[in-house]
Amino acid sequence: MRYLSWALRVVLFLLLFGFALKNMEPVTVRFYLGGLWEAPLALVLLVFFGAGAAAGIAALLGHSQRQRREILELRKDGRGRTVAPDEAR
Numbered sequence: 001m002r003y004l005s006w007a008l009r010v011v012l013f014l015l016l017f018g019f020a021l022k023n024m025e026p027v028t029v030r031f032y033l034g035g036l037w038e039a040p041l042a043l044v045l046l047v048f049f050g051a052g053a054a055a056g057i058a059a060l061l062g063h064s065q066r067q068r069r070e071i072l073e074l075r076k077d078g079r080g081r082t083v084a085p086d087e088a089r
Contacts, residue, residue, distance in 0.1 A: 020046075
């Protein structure tokens with residue numbers, strides 16, 4: 001199983017590397033207020049994919065922390081009580 005996992009990683013890397021090599025043409029990204037950025041297409045895609053992933057993780061952090069606090073509070077409240085089998089349903 002370990003070898004299969006590494007084989008899949010190598011294949012995925014080679015596919016993405018080939019994609020990057022095929023897309024080396026420079027593209028211009030135009031920002032607001034006249035800002036320009038000229039870079040290879042593969043780099044632009046990588047940067048914006050990374051920025052989107054970081055934004056998604058940042059958006060989930062608040063929700064995750066709120067859930068952790070709630071779980072801790074529920075554990076503290078439940079320490080002194082024992083639940084009978086009939087009450088657990």
